Amino acid sequence: MSKRPIIEPFRIKSVEPIRASTREERQKLIETAGYNLFLVPSDAILIDLLTDSGTSAMSTEQWAAMMRGDESYAGSPSFARFRNSVQSIFGFKHVIPTHQGRAAERILFSVMCKRGDIVPNNTHFDTTRANCEFVGAQAVDLPVPEAKQPSLNHPFKGNMDTARLAELIEREGAKRVPLVMLTVTNNSGGGQPVSMANIRAVKGICKKHGIPLYIDACRFAENAYFIKLREPGYARKTPREIAQELFSYGDGCTMSAKKDGLANIGGFLCTNDDSIAQQEKDLLILTEGFPTYGGLAGRDLEAIAVGLNEALEEDYLQYRIASTAFLGNHISAEGVPIVQPPGGHAIYLDARAFLPHIPTSQFPGVALANELFLEGGIRSVEIGSLMFGEHAQMDLVRLAIPRRVYTQSHIEYVVEVILDVWRRRDTIPGYDLVHQAAFLRHFTARLKPRGIRA
Ligand SMILES: *Cc1c(COP(=O)(O)O)cnc(C)c1O
Numbered sequence: 001m002s003k004r005p006i007i008e009p010f011r012i013k014s015v016e017p018i019r020a021s022t023r024e025e026r027q028k029l030i031e032t033a034g035y036n037l038f039l040v041p042s043d044a045i046l047i048d049l050l051t052d053s054g055t056s057a058m059s060t061e062q063w064a065a066m067m068r069g070d071e072s073y074a075g076s077p078s079f080a081r082f083r084n085s086v087q088s089i090f091g092f093k094h095v096i097p098t099h100q101g102r103a104a105e106r107i108l109f110s111v112m113c114k115r116g117d118i119v120p121n122n123t124h125f126d127t128t129r130a131n132c133e134f135v136g137a138q139a140v141d142l143p144v145p146e147a148k149q150p151s152l153n154h155p156f157k158g159n160m161d162t163a164r165l166a167e168l169i170e171r172e173g174a175k176r177v178p179l180v181m182l183t184v185t186n187n188s189g190g191g192q193p194v195s196m197a198n199i200r201a202v203k204g205i206c207k208k209h210g211i212p213l214y215i216d217a218c219r220f221a222e223n224a225y226f227i228k229l230r231e232p233g234y235a236r237k238t239p240r241e242i243a244q245e246l247f248s249y250g251d252g253c254t255m256s257a258k259k260d261g262l263a264n265i266g267g268f269l270c271t272n273d274d275s276i277a278q279q280e281k282d283l284l285i286l287t288e289g290f291p292t293y294g295g296l297a298g299r300d301l302e303a304i305a306v307g308l309n310e311a312l313e314e315d316y317l318q319y320r321i322a323s324t325a326f327l328g329n330h331i332s333a334e335g336v337p338i339v340q341p342p343g344g345h346a347i348y349l350d351a352r353a354f355l356p357h358i359p360t361s362q363f364p365g366v367a368l369a370n371e372l373f374l375e376g377g378i379r380s381v382e383i384g385s386l387m388f389g390e391h392a393q394m395d396l397v398r399l400a401i402p403r404r405v406y407t408q409s410h411i412e413y414v415v416e417v418i419l420d421v422w423r424r425r426d427t428i429p430g431y432d433l434v435h436q437a438a439f440l441r442h443f444t445a446r447l448k449p450r451g452i453r454a
Pocket of ligand 1: 053100101102103125127128183187188216218255256257258259266267
C-alpha cells in the first residue's frame with residue numbers, strides 16, 4: 001500500500017463561506033433556540049453535521065446536466081436518461097420517480113401491505129417504520145445481536161438475523177409477510193453495512209416462501225464499497241459490479257436520491273412486478289405526478305442520473321469512507337466511546353458512556369450535542385431519549401458527514417473540538433424538558449440545562 005495520504009478527489013469551483021462565532025454568541029443562540037439545535041439557524045453553524053441527506057455538493061457534470069433538463073409534463077428525455085441510469089445499476093424493470101424516499105415508501109406499503117401484515121427489516125428507518133405502520137402493518141426489526149453492542153467491532157453489523165427471519169415467517173405464516181426489506185447500509189443501526197452473503201441468505205429464505213425482497217437502497221454505493229473492502233471474493237470487483245449483484249437478489253427497491261444519489265432532492269421506487277408497478281403508478285399520479293417526473297423537475301432527474309454514477313466512483317468512495325473513519329478512529333484512540341466500527345456516512349458517539357454522570361432522564365445525548373455546538377459551532381443530532389422517549393435503547397449523538405462538502409482540515413477541526421469537550425466532560429450538565437409536542441417531539445422541544453455551569 002502506498003503511504004501517500006488519501007486526498008479529496010476533486011477541486012473546488014464554487015465556495016460558500018462559513019462563519020466562526022464567539023462562544024458568547026453561541027450561548028445566546030442556543031438559549032434563544034431552547035437548547036434545541038434543530039431551532040438554530042443554519043447560517044449560525046460553523047460545521048453542520050446534522051444530516052447527510054440532501055446536503056451533498058453537486059459536481060460540474062451534474063450542474064451541466066441540469067441545463068439539459070427537459071421540463072415537459074410527459075415523455076421528457078430527462079426521464080429516459082434517469083431511467084437508463086437507474087436501470088444500468090439497479091437492473092429493475094420498472095423505475096418510478098418520487099420526490100423523496102418516503103414517498104416511495106408510502107406508495108410501496110399502500111400497494112403491498114394491509115392491516116395485520118408483518119414487514120421484517122434489518123432495522124426500519126424512522127420514515128419506513130412510520131409508513132409501514134400507517135397502513136396498519138407491523139414493522140419488525142431483526143438486526144444481528146452484534147448490532148446492539150456499540151463498542152463491538154464486526155465487519156457487517158448491518159446484517160439481518162436470518163434465523164429469526166426464518167422463525168418469524170414459519171410462526172406467523174408467509175401469507176402475513178407481503179415483503180421483506182433490507183436497509184443498505186443500516187442507517188438506524190449506525191450506518192453499518194450488510195454483507196453479500198447475508199443478502200443472499202435473506203433472499204434464499206424469501207424465495208423458499210415466495211416472498212419478495214425489497215432493498216432500502218439509500219446508501220447502496222457505500223455498502224458496495226464496504227463489501228469490496230471486507231468480504232472475501234470482492235476485492236477485485238468494482239463498486240458498480242458489486243451493486244449490480246446486490247440488486248440482482250432484490251425484487252425491487254426504495255431509494256432516497258438525497259443520499260447516494262448525490263442530489264439535493266429526489267427518490268425512486270423500483271419493481272420487477274408489472275401488476276404492482278401499474279398500481280404504484282396509479283397512486284403516484286394521485287399525489288406525486290405523472291410517472292415520467294413523479295414530483296421532480298426534469299433538471300432534478302438529470303442531477304440524479306449523473307449522481308448515481310459518481311457515487312460509485314472508486315476514488316470518491318475511498319475518500320468518503322477514509323474521511324469518516326479518520327474522524328472515528330482519531331477520537332476513539334483518545335478514549336471517546338463511539339459505535340464501532342466507523343460507519344459509512346456518520347460517526348455515532350455513545351453519550352451514555354461519554355457522560356456517565358447524566359441519567360437518561362436528563363438527556364445525555366442532548367447535553368453532548370449542545371456542548372459540541374457551544375465549544376466549536378458544530379451541529380450534530382441526538383438519537384436517543386429525546387427522539388424515542390423511554391423506548392430508546394441507546395443515547396447516541398450522530399455526526400453525519402455531507403458528501404463532498406467538508407475537507408480534511410474541517411474533519412481535523414471536528415476531532416479537536418470533540419477532544420476538548422471530552423477532556424472537560426465532568427462539567428457538562430444534564431437537561432430538563434420545558435416544552436414538548438405530542439409526537440416527533442425532538443424537532444420542536446425546548447429544554448434547560450440543570451444547575452450552574454462550572
Ligand atoms: C433518508 C432515508 C429514508 C427516507 O428518505 P427521504 O428522502 O428522507 O424521504 C429511508 N430510508 C433510509 C435508510 C434513509 O436513510
